[in-house]
Amino acid sequence: MPVVQCCFTNTPTAARPQFLCQYFLFYAYYSRTLLNTKALVGMSRDTFAFTSASLRSLRLEQELQDWEDARRALAHRRAMTRRPLPAAPRLRHGNERIQTVRAPPPQVRCRDPAIHNIFMCGDMKRVYAVLKDPGMVNALMETVHEEMMWAPEMGMWTLVSKVKQTSALRLAASRGHSGCVEELLFREAEVDADPGGRTALHDACSGGHHICVRLLLDHGADPDLLAVDGNAPLHLCNAAETYQCAEHLVTSGAQVNVAQRDSGLTPLHVACRRGLEDHVELFLSYGGDVTARSQEGETPLNSACAGAERPADAGRYLRIVQKLLVAGADAQTAGRKKHTALHNACGNCCPRIVKLLLEHGARADVDNCAGYTPMDCLLQVIEDYPDQQPEVVARSLLNYGAQPPSPRMLKLCLPSPATLEVMLNCYPVIPACDEWLEDIPEELLKVCLKIYHIPKMLCSEDSQHSSGEIMSSQLLFIYGSKSNAIKKQAQMFDTKLCFLILLIYYISYY
Numbered sequence: 001m002p003v004v005q006c007c008f009t010n011t012p013t014a015a016r017p018q019f020l021c022q023y024f025l026f027y028a029y030y031s032r033t034l035l036n037t038k039a040l041v042g043m044s045r046d047t048f049a050f051t052s053a054s055l056r057s058l059r060l061e062q063e064l065q066d067w068e069d070a071r072r073a074l075a076h077r078r079a080m081t082r083r084p085l086p087a088a089p090r091l092r093h094g095n096e097r098i099q100t101v102r103a104p105p106p107q108v109r110c111r112d113p114a115i116h117n118i119f120m121c122g123d124m125k126r127v128y129a130v131l132k133d134p135g136m137v138n139a140l141m142e143t144v145h146e147e148m149m150w151a152p153e154m155g156m157w158t159l160v161s162k163v164k165q166t167s168a169l170r171l172a173a174s175r176g177h178s179g180c181v182e183e184l185l186f187r188e189a190e191v192d193a194d195p196g197g198r199t200a201l202h203d204a205c206s207g208g209h210h211i212c213v214r215l216l217l218d219h220g221a222d223p224d225l226l227a228v229d230g231n232a233p234l235h236l237c238n239a240a241e242t243y244q245c246a247e248h249l250v251t252s253g254a255q256v257n258v259a260q261r262d263s264g265l266t267p268l269h270v271a272c273r274r275g276l277e278d279h280v281e282l283f284l285s286y287g288g289d290v291t292a293r294s295q296e297g298e299t300p301l302n303s304a305c306a307g308a309e310r311p312a313d314a315g316r317y318l319r320i321v322q323k324l325l326v327a328g329a330d331a332q333t334a335g336r337k338k339h340t341a342l343h344n345a346c347g348n349c350c351p352r353i354v355k356l357l358l359e360h361g362a363r364a365d366v367d368n369c370a371g372y373t374p375m376d377c378l379l380q381v382i383e384d385y386p387d388q389q390p391e392v393v394a395r396s397l398l399n400y401g402a403q404p405p406s407p408r409m410l411k412l413c414l415p416s417p418a419t420l421e422v423m424l425n426c427y428p429v430i431p432a433c434d435e436w437l438e439d440i441p442e443e444l445l446k447v448c449l450k451i452y453h454i455p456k457m458l459c460s461e462d463s464q465h466s467s468g469e470i471m472s473s474q475l476l477f478i479y480g481s482k483s484n485a486i487k488k489q490a491q492m493f494d495t496k497l498c499f500l501i502l503l504i505y506y507i508s509y510y
Contacts, residue, residue: 108135122177165195173200176209197228210244223254230261264295272304297336305344331362346374349385351392364402391418
């Protein structure tokens with residue numbers, strides 16, 4: 001082998017063993033790559049009709065995978081055989097002894113799914129059998145799965161192996177097996193170990209396992225440690241069943257106002273957004289800051305008003321808003337986009353929350369960055385909340401200084417005739433029908449004209465009064481005595497307005 005002899009003769013004597021190790025490693029690597037390529041070619045002949053370009057791409061992918069495996073193996077071998085540098089000599093004073101620091105034993109890695117299931121199921125009989133090996137207490141549990149990922153250097157999708165790491169303590173705590181957690185802690189498991197980016201305390205809080213949380217805290221778990229995603233354990237107490245977990249954390253000294261690393265949300269923000277009334281009361285009693293702002297400038301009051309999306313949860317969010325306002329929250333505080341709590345409450349059509357905010361000083365005529373007022377936010381969601389009394393919200397806004405909307409926005413009131421009535425009453429003069437009547441969808445007009453066929457009466461100026469009386473009689477037929485006011489207005493306004501009112505009331509009735 002002349003090449004090897006030449007390279008070996010030019011290599012220093014001290015580095016020759018390392019050179020030989022690297023040479024044989026790369027020789028084995030290229031030999032295996034050649035065998036894999038030959039096997040792939042043979043497989044293609046027997047099973048698949050690969051093109052030459054596909055075979056080349058597969059070969060390159062295999063070479064990259066093998067090269068990465070070889071690099072990791074070499075790095076691991078060097079780490080295992082690396083010797084620490086000799087300590088610098090220092091003078092000893094009296095009877096002082098020099099302490100020798102020993103390197104910790106290498107961490108055990110386990111990829112056996114059967115052992116993973118033992119800790120996830122909490123089978124104590126098998127747990128005792130596994131823990132006979134002391135290295136399994138802090139063993140690194142790895143799960144390997146394959147994902148399709150795009151490889152831009154090859155221009156194709158490739159199957160890449162992904163490794164997820166956890167620990168036995170995390171597996172047991174995430175499933176709430178307190179007996180298994182207690183046994184691992186008794187055998188000196190690392191309570192703050194975070195393989196995979198989270199600790200066992202994060203997993204226990206996320207699952208609402210308060211007994212495991214209590215055990216971990218009693219053994220010195222850090223209640224303020226942030227996970228790799230920036231969440232503290234209190235941020236993960238985001239469900240009703242996690243109240244006892246949150247209570248254990250705050251009584252153990254967890255910071256109530258700890259901010260999430262990326263979003264800046266505090267646990268009070270999360271509790272308000274999720275509608276967790278008990279959590280909010282707990283955090284406020286331990287000094288929760290109602291003026292804390294997230295990265296978007298949102299306060300807990302903004303989060304509470306934005307979370308009240310479902311009508312069934314409006315009562316819980318109303319009580320949360322009351323608690324925040326009593327604790328000193330400012331109803332006029334806006335986020336970075338100048339979106340106030342009143343904008344959010346109107347966008348969710350919550351009449352009682354809107355009234356409460358207005359009573360505590362919220363401005364009804366303020367614009368956000370998009371130029372929308374709370375009234376505009378209400379009109380845009382009338383179609384989604386026709387049964388949530390949007391007319392009550394509109395009346396409250398108008399009573400506290402909101403300006404009437406543009407006439408062209410009246411088309412958004414079609415799903416709620418009562419809201420249209422409130423809007424028409426707020427104008428000093430009824431706007432011209434030509435400006436907003438034309439915005440009614442054509443299909444709605446066709447449906448109405450099939451039943452009330454009066455186009456000829458609308459064209460005659462002499463018959464405007466009589467046509468108004470006919471429309472009023474039709475409204476009287478539909479709504480009985482409730483349409484008396486409409487009948488009086490029909491005699492005062494023009495025919496097109498009466499026609500619009502008739503249309504809306506008919507649609508709402510049928």
